[in-house]
Amino acid sequence: MRFRIIILVVVMITCGAIILGCGGEQKTADYNIAVIAKSTGSDFWQNVKRGVNAAAIEYNTNVTFIGPENEEDWSAQNTMIVSAVARGADAIVLSAIDYELTRDAVDAAAAAGVRIITIDSGVDSGNVSAFIGTDNTEAGRLAGKAALELCEDTPAVLGLVNYSESTENVREREDGLRAFAAENGMTVAAVANVESNTESATAGAKKLLSEHPEINVIIGFNEWMTLGVGYAVQDMGLSEEVVAVGFDSNVVSVGMLETGEMDALIVQNPFAIGYLGVKSAVELLGGKDIAAVDNTSIIVVTKENMFEPEVQRILFKFW
Template identity: 45%
Template structure:
């Protein structure tokens, strides 16, 4: 009888050990499955022109919102300034090394990042262009403002000026930036249809306030007949606005700029700037991630170009309810 009990105890112990091993293996396998699920979370690298302007902060907000909604891992990095294409190329190669499944990219220079993008494509990475394009058709999709049409919208704002002569100066940013060139082209082609219009001078400055300010003051000094200035991004708009204030020429020069922030809205209200073409950077960022995710999942995209909205804001309509929402959007920090 005692021998039988000992046998049963041994059998029960063996059963306990087997059950413990099964439970342990189950836990290990479950943990591995969870790790695999994390590893399988799609990774999208966003390489922006910059990160500090109101425009790019709004893009980042759109990116963050879409990343949360679609359950993707996202990195959002940009160059030190909007002339620093070399850092952008380094970030593209970093995304390749980190096995990103898609890169969302805004090109500082339409030519200087071609090789890096080609390397990403060779690695099988989807490429979605946002805001400013690159000189290759080997991308999946481009999402941006219709920059040519936005330039035409700026021209419409100038042509609303009742002056008998429109002596125009243009302050653009990097000559190799595709969106700046397209805005300038749309602006010139539209404004020169009016016989009153003459383009007196065109300058390209670095995409920062100081360069825009100095370039504008120099242009005004060299061409005192200028009574209209058109400029095509947030930093140059600030530089031009400050220059007009410092020259005390608010009543003499009409300024049409692009984008907005608290300072530009204040300039618009007090007359340093007369009109702003506002893009939809939140949508650009959101749609960039949304469509990159779709490409990762489906490996195809029916559209090749998506244009987002633009709005002309003037002193006369800036306090309209809808325009206030565009000037001062509520976004994720």
């Protein structure tokens, strides 16, 4: 009797699964999607990858996630685009290192029938179907606004620590900041353009602060630049004299915010960028219309709001 009951239960479960499989809304997409990032080492790109993987599971699609060792190696990234086409990618989701020098590889991929979506940073090509990412001009303005508020009544004199000028989102962030600064009587004293790593950013920030003692605000434009700014302020003992604003977040920069080396972080939503990049690629390949631009969220985090539940969720990636 017990054996019959077990068999009956198994049959009922199997039938139920079949019914649910046939009657429920199951998202399936047998596509090959190559996600090519600027690099893979930072917290930002690891959280983009988490979003990519979540969408791959939800939409039952095949996804690869790769990127060069550093965010300057546009040549390696172009090779990755060529390789993705050769491997039979149906779509490439790309964050372009170089706005112009990546164009030929993208155009060749499109000519081979591959659909192109950009995330985080775009490329100078008419073959891109959509961009998903931060409104970087607005993010730059938010950095300026945060600095202005933190300076209170003191005139703001800015030092900027930025990376490759050939990357689109870099230009847009700095353009947004400069526009806000000009509108609000803020002065940009000097800019250091450095390689996108902590060591170069720290050296660049220290050089700015040493050569331009009038600087009372220093801004870093990505995760590595932010760490460099924070370390420079820390090493030079300037946390009381200099307002430090950065982009993106990780455990170290959040710690710097708590201890005072950083004063504000402009935090993007990398998980959403990765997730929506793959989702949009699946929809595009399935014949759906998708928005040409899909801007993801930005939040300004300071010591005053960093412990709020919603901010904690964003900082520590509990999506």
